Amino acid sequence: MRFSDIIGQERAKGFLKRVMGERKVPHAYLFTGIPGIGKTSMATALTMALNCHEPGDLDGCGNCPSCRRLVGGNFPDFILIRPDGQNIKIEQIRELNRRLGFAPVSASFRVCVLQQAETMTSEAANSFLKTLEEPPAGNILILSAREPLDLLPTIVSRCQRVPFQPLPTRAMVDWLVSQRGLDRQKAEVAARGAAGSLGTALRICDENFLEMRKEWLSALLKLPAISIGEAVEMAFQWTRKNRQIRGGDAEPGGSVLMDMLHVWGSWYRDLLLVKVGGPGDLIINVDFSDRMGPVTKCFRRAALVESLLVVSQAVRDLRRMRNAALVLERAVLHLKRLALTG
Ligand SMILES: [Zn+2]
CATH class of the missing domain: 3.40.50.300 (P-loop containing nucleotide triphosphate hydrolases)
Incomplete structure (x- = not known):
């Protein structure tokens, strides 16, 4: 180096x-x-x-x-x-x-x-x-x-x-394409989701992460249609999976749940951007962009802002080592309610 x-x-x-x-x-x-x-x-x-x-x-x-x-x-x-x-x-x-x-x-x-x-x-x-x-x-x-x-x-x-400064998205995309041989869309998703950190971008590029990310976003899209019981069960399953993957004593800033919440946060941020007619090149989850238009129609602007706040509160609670299962359950139910009442 x-x-x-x-x-x-x-x-x-x-x-x-x-x-x-x-x-x-x-x-x-x-x-x-x-x-x-x-x-x-x-x-x-x-x-x-x-x-x-x-x-x-x-x-x-x-x-x-x-x-x-x-x-x-x-x-x-x-x-x-x-x-x-x-x-x-x-x-x-x-x-x-x-x-x-x-x-x-x-x-x-x-x-x-x-x-x-x-x-x-x-x-x-x-x-x-x-x-x-x-x-x-x-x-x-x-x-x-x-x-x-x-x-x-x-x-x-x-x-x-x-x-040290956060890295420009463009520089990270170019590096991921030229040095890691990523296709450009994957590189865009990783670099835009990484908020200036190449380390985070590399983690996002990992095939397992990309698969999980799809699962997390699909679950969020399904949230309005499932029952309260199913939502609680979903939150519980993820907490358990988190413990299995990270062995229970994961650092609070680096757990799978934290990754999921960051992805969810980026999703609501994207929806808000689309809702207010912001520039498309600022969208993070570019590979899901065709789903965003219809979804934003179901939300009022205030509900999207509140959803973002719910996610960032959950991130803060997890950092403070609060009970992960409870934090997630509360967040999922709150997001479900916001998605229903839009
Ligand atoms: Zn030398």
Whole structure:
């Protein structure tokens, strides 16, 4: 992964290259932005560029032994820390501190990335703060988080902040077509549904996801015609399926139910767009667009707005780890009522 392989993020790239060019590399960075927009890739590219034996234009060459080991995933001086379950725990930070106590194995710069740094427990954050104040020489610490506000201000103030932007839909579509060989309509559905995150777009492209997405949208279309009992049963089945797929302790932001609710949210958003006569090229679920016209006729504008609110409330409730079965049941029944009374 070289700087030149990363889509967009020109400002972040430019900043990091400038810093490298000045030979004055700050030791701590905070990469901020939604998941799946290249924060970890950028950290890898920085590691490669800093340690490359034959760098060109301040980028890694991709071919020297150092670059090849990094690409192959056996570069001992690139440390990636992810939440263990819900959190980054104190034990993980202690282990990191222990490793940082030794000089880098072979590289000039060892890079350590804390993904979802906002999930650090307060013990872990306090322990990490000490490392951040006086990191051993030759180490670069990169924290990656959605929002700086999610972190302790004392941590944020010790890092050089590097904001990342959501990626343009067009750039993602082109990348999915040229690099993943997707047909253009699939690429459009994935990129438009991904709200600027290539990681999300890649997940949406997955055949299983596309199949489930069809099922979720068809269920929503059928909702007015089925009985209340059948709607409750449907909500229950999905909750059970969710547990089976994700093993019950799924992270709240990444469960199948959350994916389903995001798809539903995008559906009501599309309907609203069609209802108010918005531009067609903003429609997310392009492959379902021929169904939208007739469906919008059954809804008043206010009912569509309320349906959107119901879905986003359910997303918030799931994030707060409320009882998933109840959250979903309530949402489905509310949406059914709105679809009936339009
Ligand atoms: Zn190289």
